[in-house]
Structures are given as structure tokens and as C-alpha cells.
Amino acid sequence: MTLANLELDLDVFTGPFDLLLTLVLREEVDLLELQLAEVVLAYLDHLEARGELDLETATEFIVLIAALLELKSRLMLLGEEDEELDIEPEEAAEELLARMLDARRYRSASTHLRELLAAEHGVRFREAPLPANLRRTVLAPAEGSQDPDVLGEAIGRLLLMPPEINLKHVSVPRVAVSERLALLRGLLRRGAFSFDEAVRGADRMTVAVTLFALLELYKRGEADWEQDGSFGEIAVHAPVAMAATGPVAVASTAAAGLAG
Amino acid sequence: MSDAEELPELARTVEALLFLSTDPLSVGELAEAAEVGEGAVTAALALLGERHSPGRSGITLRELGGGWTLASDPSSEDAARRLFSRPRVSTLTPAQAETLAIVAYLQPISRPEITRIRGVGADSAVATLLDRGLIDEAGHSQFGAVIYRTSMQFLKLFGLRTLDELPDVARWDPTPEEQSELRERLLKAGEARAS
Numbered sequence: 012m013t014l015a016n017l018e019l020d021l022d023v024f025t026g027p028f029d030l031l032l033t034l035v036l037r038e039e040v041d042l043l044e045l046q047l048a049e050v051v052l053a054y055l056d057h058l059e060a061r062g063e064l065d066l067e068t069a070t071e072f073i074v075l076i077a078a079l080l081e082l083k084s085r086l087m088l089l090g091e092e093d094e095e096l097d098i099e100p101e102e103a104a105e106e107l108l109a110r111m112l113d114a115r116r117y118r119s120a121s122t123h124l125r126e127l128l129a130a131e132h133g134v135r136f137r138e139a140p141l142p143a144n145l146r147r148t149v150l151a152p153a154e155g156s157q158d159p160d161v162l163g164e165a166i167g168r169l170l171l172m173p174p175e176i177n178l179k180h181v182s183v184p185r186v187a188v189s190e191r192l193a194l195l196r197g198l199l200r201r202g203a204f205s206f207d208e209a210v211r212g213a214d215r216m217t218v219a220v221t222l223f224a225l226l227e228l229y230k231r232g233e234a235d236w237e238q239d240g241s242f243g244e245i246a247v248h249a250p251v252a253m254a255a256t257g258p259v260a261v262a263s264t265a266a267a268g269l270a271g
Numbered sequence: 272m273s274d275a276e277e278l279p280e281l282a283r284t285v286e287a288l289l290f291l292s293t294d295p296l297s298v299g300e301l302a303e304a305a306e307v308g309e310g311a312v313t314a315a316l317a318l319l320g321e322r323h324s325p326g327r328s329g330i331t332l333r334e335l336g337g338g339w340t341l342a343s344d345p346s347s348e349d350a351a352r353r354l355f356s357r358p359r360v361s362t363l364t365p366a367q368a369e370t371l372a373i374v375a376y377l378q379p380i381s382r383p384e385i386t387r388i389r390g391v392g393a394d395s396a397v398a399t400l401l402d403r404g405l406i407d408e409a410g411h412s413q414f415g416a417v418i419y420r421t422s423m424q425f426l427k428l429f430g431l432r433t434l435d436e437l438p439d440v441a442r443w444d445p446t447p448e449e450q451s452e453l454r455e456r457l458l459k460a461g462e463a464r465a466s
Contacts, residue, residue: 101458104454104457104458105454107457108450108453108454108457110388110390111453111457112444112445112450112453113388114388114389114390115443115445116440116441116443116444117369117372117373117376117388117389117440118365118369118372119443120372120375120376120437120440120443121363121365121368121369121371121372122368123372123438123443124363124368124371124372124375124429125362125363125368127429127430127431128362128363128428128429129362130430131428131429131430132345132348133343133344133345133346133347133348133351134331134333134342134343134344134345134428134430135342135343135348135351136293136340136341136342136343136427137290137292137293137341138293
């Protein structure tokens with residue numbers, strides 16, 4: 012069977028797929044009102060009924076439905092699309108024609124070139140370069156470049172160990188998790204606090220380590236938190252019930268939630 | 272002038288310079304090297320041309336690639352082929368010829384542009400033409416693609432004095448009737464696809 016025989020029963024159209032295509036392309040059926048998903052479903056039903064997959068027909072169907080989808084999305088986006096992107100069939104044909112003419116022009120030119128080349132058959136030229144001593148400029152070897160000592164010195168410089176680079180002026184901020192744990196525990200003892208409070212004025216590294224410490228507290232069941240939405244405030248408090256069931260397994264998911 | 276007659280000194284000098292040079296030499300270059308005026312060189316070249324006209328000598332004087340050069344007479348080609356292993360560039364595949372035509376007419380041109388005009392890739396054709404020395408790389412386009420132009424070798428092998436000797440490409444344009452027929456066929460094909 013071919014696609015032409017696929018019978019459709021849709022809201023806006025009943026009949027063979029082939030006819031639908033024709034009507035859509037002639038704009039007698041409004042593509043905007045056509046539910047393409049229904050067409051796909053009908054085709055799937057049809058496939059199921061047949062019980063076997065004809066690859067060629069399936070491919071044809073996919074190509075056609077993809078073209079219809081593209082056409083439809085263009086229609087839907089009409090207002091927003093750049094005018095230049097809207098190519099009328101006439102224009103498309105003109106452009107194609109221009110390109111074909113271009114290609115044809117140079118194909119003919121290539122025939123002419125081949126004739127030229129054939130006419131020159133058997134003509135050879137001197138190919139050896141002019142002997143060095145006959146060339147207009149003869150470059151003398153650069154002064155001293157052939158002295159082995161120059162090479163030795165050059166490689167010697169490479170083999171020297173470079174002086175160690177002084178990093179004293181670079182300070183790496185170090186923040187200990189234990190330090191931040193102590194701080195968080197201190198805050199917890201006073202009651203609930205927000206994460207922002209715990210890291211007020213701190214640098215990025217400290218914020219990161221504090222978050223890490225908070226996760227650790229959560230893992231140990233010493234703290235719990237709420238966050239209303241992404242980037243919202245994180246309210247930290249002692250767990251409501253000091254449940255014995257360790258929330259270790261949830262720690263990682265909680266971390267992901269926090270990060271979000 | 273018979274072959275036995277001696278060439279004037281300047282003509283002999285010009286002949287020697289042409290023999291030594293791998294690239295075509297312009298009248299200006301020859302005049303400068305021989306320390307004479309360009310008119311004298313032109314006269315000497317005319318004498319040499321006569322001496323080396325086809326059928327009189329195994330070597331012919333040719334004006335190619337923006338200058339003058341000595342070339343072998345085609346009648347020696349069979350022997351030359353037996354002597355040298357490297358064959359002269361004698362044929363081009365249609366793809367290579369098409370690519371070369373596009374470069375010759377539209378140079379400098381990048382590979383993507385060649386591909387766009389031909390409608391198919393030109394990578395291997397470009398590589399072969401480069402390999403045969405018919406085209407050269409000539410820098411990069413503003414988008415970074417390598418651009419190509421034809422080489423001196425191209426002019427020599429195709430017997431061209433300059434690129435201007437290439438016929439106007441418009442002469443291969445189809446007639447308006449052929450064009451409208453093509454347009455009709457395209458539109459018809461479009462409709463056939465649509466129905």
C-alpha cells in the first residue's frame with residue numbers, strides 16, 4: 012500500500028491522506044485547523060491494523076508530516092517571523108533557477124577550460140628551479156649561526172631549572188568545615204536562623220563551605236530547613252522531632268534542592 | 272632570417288634568460304636584466320619567436336601568464352613522457368574542471384562558496400587542484416575560510432596570457448527562451464511535488 016491509500020477521519024477532513032496533502036498545499040484546508048497529531052495517530056492505527064512496517068512508506072510519511080509541521084509552525088509564527096524568511100513558491104523557483112543557471116554557466120566554462128587544456132597537450136615547461144648561484148639574491152648564512160657553541164648555549168639555557176616562583180603574595184582563603192559547623196551549631200542553639208544570616212558578609216568560598224557544613228548537620232539530624240522557592244531564603248532550624256531515622260539517604264537530594 | 276644566421280647579441284641574451292627561468296618573464300624584467308630598453312627586448316622577442324616558431328624548433332616561444340617563456344613543442348610529448356616519470360597535467364575530471372572554472376572566474380573564492388555554486392561538495396576537487404598546482408591558497412575570508420585563486424601554473428598549462436583571456440562567462444548563459452522553459456519546468460516540478 013502507499014500513503015495515498017491512508018484513509019483519515021479528522022475533524023476538518025475525511026478522506027485519503029494524499030488528498031489532504033493536496034488540499035493543504037492548495038490552501039483549501041486550513042493547516043491551522045488541522046490537528047497533525049490526529050493524522051499521526053491515524054497512521055499509527057493504520058500501521059497497527061496492518062501489522063507490518065513498510066519502511067519506504069513510513070519514511071515517506073515522516074518526511075511529509077515533518078514538512079506539514081514546518082509549514083504549520085511557520086503559519087503560526089507568521090507575525091513574528093522576519094519578512095525575508097517568507098519565501099513564496101515563485102520566489103523559491105526563481106532562486107532555484109538562478110542557482111541552476113549559475114551552476115550551468117560554470118559547467119559550460121569548465122568544458123571550455125578542458126578544451127583549452129587539451130589544446131595545450133604536450134606543451135611542457137622548465138620545472139627545475141634556477142640554481143642557487145644564479146638567483147638574483149643570494150642570502151649569506153646569518154653571522155655565527157653555524158657555530159656549535161651557539162647551539163650549545165641555546166640548549167643549555169633550556170636545561171637550566173627556572174627559579175622557583177614566589178607565591179607568597181597570593182593568599183588562598185582557607186575555610187575549615189569544622190569552623191563553620193561550630194558557627195552553625197552556635198546559631199542553632201539560639202534557635203532558628205536564615206542561611207543568609209549565617210554567611211552575611213562572607214566570601215564565596217565561605218558560603219560554599221557553610222552550605223557544606225549545613226548538609227553535614229542535616230545528615231547528622233542536627234538541623235533541618237525550608238526554602239520556599241529557588242533562590243529564596245533558607246530558613247534553618249533544629250529538626251521538629253529528633254527522629255532516630257537517619258536522613259542520610261536524603262542528604263544528597265536535599266543538597267540538590269538547596270542548590271536549586 | 273635562416274637558421275644558420277646568427278642571432279643578434281640581445282636576442283641571444285634574452286633566449287638564455289628565458290631558458291634559465293622557470294617562470295614567464297615580462298618584457299620589463301628582461302629589459303632590466305639585459306640593461307636595454309623594452310623596445311629592444313620586444314624586437315629581440317620577435318626574432319626569437321621566429322627562430323622558435325612551431326615546426327622549426329623543438330622549443331617554442333610562448334606568451335603566457337603575464338610574460339614570455341620557452342615551452343617544449345607538443346611533437347616531443349611522447350618522448351618526453353618516456354623520459355620523465357611525471358606526466359603533464361593532461362586531463363581533469365568534470366568535478367575538477369567545474370571547480371577550477373568557478374575559481375578562475377570568481378577568484379578569490381572560498382570553498383563554501385564553490386560548494387554553494389556547484390550544489391555538491393568540492394573538497395576533493397579542491398585538494399587535487401591544489402596538489403596539481405593549478406590553484407593557490409590566497410589567505411582567508413572574513414569568516415576564516417581559506418580562499419583560493421588560480422596559479423601561474425594554471426595560466427601556463429591552459430595557454431593563457433592573462434585571466435582576461437578567459438571568455439566572458441555570460442556567453443554560456445541560456446537564451447531567454449531556454450530560461451523561461453527552465454522556469455516552467457521548475458514550477459511544474461514544484462506542483463507535481465505538491466500534489
